[in-house]
Amino acid sequence: MGELLITPLEYALEGIDGGGKTTSIQRLERYYSQRGCNVVVLSGLSQTDFGKAIRKNIQKLNSMGIKGMKFLKEDIRRSYTSVNKRVADILLWDRHIYSIYAANAAFPDLSVIRNAEPVIPEPPKVFIMNVPPNIAWIREQLAQKGDHPITPEWLVAKHAKYIELLKTEPERFVEIDATKPLDEVFGQLVGIINRDLAKR
Numbered sequence: 001m002g003e004l005l006i007t008p009l010e011y012a013l014e015g016i017d018g019g020g021k022t023t024s025i026q027r028l029e030r031y032y033s034q035r036g037c038n039v040v041v042l043s044g045l046s047q048t049d050f051g052k053a054i055r056k057n058i059q060k061l062n063s064m065g066i067k068g069m070k071f072l073k074e075d076i077r078r079s080y081t082s083v084n085k086r087v088a089d090i091l092l093w094d095r096h097i098y099s100i101y102a103a104n105a106a107f108p109d110l111s112v113i114r115n116a117e118p119v120i121p122e123p124p125k126v127f128i129m130n131v132p133p134n135i136a137w138i139r140e141q142l143a144q145k146g147d148h149p150i151t152p153e154w155l156v157a158k159h160a161k162y163i164e165l166l167k168t169e170p171e172r173f174v175e176i177d178a179t180k181p182l183d184e185v186f187g188q189l190v191g192i193i194n195r196d197l198a199k200r
Contacts, residue, residue: 012093018136019129037089044095129178
């Protein structure tokens with residue numbers, strides 16, 4: 001790509017479990033790195049000791065409302081401060097604050113999460129990996145990751161909140177049809193990112 005971009009293109013991948021977020025991010029990182037871009041991947045739940053502690057206590061934190069949510073936001077804030085944005089052409093998030101909103105019925109409005117401390121930057125574009133809950137449930141059962149408890153009812157409720165996000169801020173939230181084969185899903189993402197790169 002030549003010289004680094006002054007400000008990286010920044011995207012978050014969101015959606016219910018089984019939508020292919022992590023797989024797509026891995027493919028995007030490899031694809032753009034091979035084409036000379038410096039790609040930085042961050043997670044809304046980091047692999048630091050702090051992030052691992054959150055994963056271990058996620059149900060308890062979700063039950064604590066605003067107090068619990070602040071721990072989740074703090075992990076994202078720490079991820080932001082851990083990277084020098086000037087070394088990145090593309091910054092990819094595997095989840096961001098929108099996962100907090102979607103996973104927790106205590107937050108009917110995204111603004112509650114946005115305005116709570118710590119206030120953190122948001123990606124200008126968020127890909128919602130849209131897959132129906134029944135398909136997501138089957139995928140998760142086949143994958144058997146078991147990294148956190150999932151129920152069909154929880155997937156339905158979480159999916160509904162992501163659909164609501166698509167309606168409220170169409171300039172930020174972009175729907176990706178994640179029911180398609182992985183190559184087609186990847187093609188949707190690359191098409192959008194390539195158009196953004198061409199504008200730089």
